[in-house]
Amino acid sequence: MTEQISSGETLEEALARATGILTDAGVPSPRVDAHLLAAHLLGEPVGRVKTMALLGAAAPAGFFELVAERALRIPLQHITGTAHFRRLELAVGPGAFIPRPETESVAQLAIDHALTLIRPRVVDLGTGSGAIAAAIADEVPGADVYAVEFSPLAHAWAERNLQPRSVTLILGDLRDALGEEDGTFDVVVSNPPYIPSEAVPREPEVAEHDPQIALYGGGRDGLELPWAAALSAARLLVPGGYFVMEHAEVQAPAIAALLRSDPRWETVLTHQDLTGRDRSTSALRTECANPGAPVKG
Numbered sequence: 239m240t241e242q243i244s245s246g247e248t249l250e251e252a253l254a255r256a257t258g259i260l261t262d263a264g265v266p267s268p269r270v271d272a273h274l275l276a277a278h279l280l281g282e283p284v285g286r287v288k289t290m291a292l293l294g295a296a297a298p299a300g301f302f303e304l305v306a307e308r309a310l311r312i313p314l315q316h317i318t319g320t321a322h323f324r325r326l327e328l329a330v331g332p333g334a335f336i337p338r339p340e341t342e343s344v345a346q347l348a349i350d351h352a353l354t355l356i357r358p359r360v361v362d363l364g365t366g367s368g369a370i371a372a373a374i375a376d377e378v379p380g381a382d383v384y385a386v387e388f389s390p391l392a393h394a395w396a397e398r399n400l401q402p403r404s405v406t407l408i409l410g411d412l413r414d415a416l417g418e419e420d421g422t423f424d425v426v427v428s429n430p431p432y433i434p435s436e437a438v439p440r441e442p443e444v445a446e447h448d449p450q451i452a453l454y455g456g457g458r459d460g461l462e463l464p465w466a467a468a469l470s471a472a473r474l475l476v477p478g479g480y481f482v483m484e485h486a487e488v489q490a491p492a493i494a495a496l497l498r499s500d501p502r503w504e505t506v507l508t509h510q511d512l513t514g515r516d517r518s519t520s521a522l523r524t525e526c527a528n529p530g531a532p533v534k535g
């Protein structure tokens with residue numbers, strides 16, 4: 239049964255009780271989530287909620303309904319309907335992968351490279367909610383940004399986030415999408431599905447609420463889709479173009495080795511996320527002729 243606000247309960251008391259409920263439910267950051275839920279209901283930033291709590295404000299109506307949902311391990315972002323990614327607040331919900339903080343570092347690499355170019359053409363393969371593509375459109379003035387998504391459900395969320403930012407969104411398979419534009423992009427960025435088939439995530443928020451199609455990369459090592467993204471990047475990029483892709487820490491050596499063994503790539507670099515883990519790899523498309531699939535344009 240959903241707990242209710244006891245009569246006269248202050249915001250501070252409600253936050254403490256909610257933190258206890260979320261702790262008991264195994265939520266990893268119970269206090270933060272309690273504050274974020276209150277902030278969502280009150281329409282105020284968390285800092286202001288803390289001040290209101292200190293000043294003895296009353297708990298908002300409906301607070302414990304949201305706490306009960308979170309205690310069922312429904313992702314916080316599905317309850318609030320929004321996810322923060324770099325400077326943006328994105329619309330998210332069931333059917334779309336919730337953007338993660340580590341992906342902000344991958345977007346940064348793509349943005350840094352795109353900022354060195356005039357009117358760069360950039361494509362995000364497997365865009366999900368549209369997070370990376372939206373961040374690039376937001377932070378790289380003049381960029382011509384494309385995004386590809388296979389899942390119609392995720393595509394619908396991406397449409398909400400990308401249409402206002404003039405990103406060209408394609409419903410299609412990253413393996414063959416944009417074939418008519420091969421050899422025309424300056425930057426290809428991707429956070430593809432990459433979890434190995436047997437590595438089922440433990441957290442209910444991920445296992446039960448992130449779409450399966452967003453998680454599993456295919457094959458025992460999870461590398462089928464990452465490798466497909468690299469193959470597509472090789473055909474989509476101009477000579478000298480930049481490719482960057484997120485992956486699991488354990489996959490870094492295999493991805494670097496695969497790219498180094500392909501003459502279409504040079505300057506293969508592994509990058510760390512903010513916690514120092516090897517979570518993405520970049521490479522430059524070689525200027526030389528492509529033995530497998532000739533570069534156009």
Ligand SMILES: C[S@@+](CC[C@H](N)C(=O)[O-])C[C@H]1O[C@@H](n2cnc3c(N)ncnc32)[C@H](O)[C@@H]1O
Nearest residue numbers: 335337364365366388389411412429430431452
């Ligand atoms: C790990 S999620 C990343 C989403 C988003 N880029 C982000 O970082 O938040 C991978 C995304 O790739 C999409 N996807 C899976 N297979 C695909 C395919 N063959 N072609 C295009 N997109 C695909 C999934 O639906 C999902 O949205």
